[in-house]
Amino acid sequence: MLKKERLSLILREVNIHNKVILSDLSQKLGVSDDTIRRDLQELADDDKLIKVRGGALSKSYQAYSYKENDIYAYQEKTIIARKAISMLKDDMLVLISGGSTNLEIARILPPELRVTFVTVSLSTAMQLMEHPNSETLFIGGNLSKSAKIAVGGEVIQHLGEIRPDICFLGVNGIDAKEGLTELEMEIVTVKRAMIKSSRKVYALAIAEKLNSVRKMRVCNLSEIDGIITELNPQNPMLAPYHNLKIQII
Secondary structure: OOHHHHHHHHHHHHHHHOEEEHHHHHHHHOOOHHHHHHHHHHHHHOOOEEEEOOEEEEOOOOOOOOOHHHOOOHHHHHHHHHHHHOOOOOOOEEEEOOOHHHHHHHHOOOOOOOOEEEEOEHHHHHHHOOOOOOEEEEOOOEEOOOOOEEEOHHHHHHHOOOOOOEEEEEOOEEEOOOEEEEOOHHHHHHHHHHHHHOOOEEEEOOHHHEOOOOOEEEEOHHHOOEEEOOOOOOOHHHHHHHOOOOEEO
């Protein structure tokens, strides 16, 4: 594999999943850890990602932008956001996680919609606060530097005290066999609490995240109600998920 191709693949991985682990990249690309370390440094020097100990973070995820070119897969995420919004009705209690797709939901909400949002994401909460007729409740705690959501025991406790009508859950990895997966246990714990508290749970994922698996399982897909992607529900790529008898939107 040529270096240019390898750098492109690394950048794609970090933009899709927000965070990548050095050892995972070296195994996936079949090169040494030292090679990946140099590649990450070069991409960081070119201001294309943020290098951290043992891996890298997506630069585009760190601060929300209204510029389409600054948001990875912007068109796809907007389609997902519109599908999710079509499921909302006045007077609902809506639990919503972090991530750029959920930020897009917050940005394009119809101004006449009257619902109450609960979120563990500070950036999502700030965007929701601009909505004229909906209320926003932020569940705070220690903020995860990679996922940008509140984590910890107090967050879990508060999530256990609510019963949202619907939850829009951003995902890192999603696979028909392995379910929803993440990289960090504290994020897994928060997402499990979100799923447990909600009457309905929908995972939001661009097609590029389908059939991807991270290190830690959040839940089996049988534990959620559906998946929202930018794809037509009859797309052949979604066939393994239809077989699980969950709703595909």
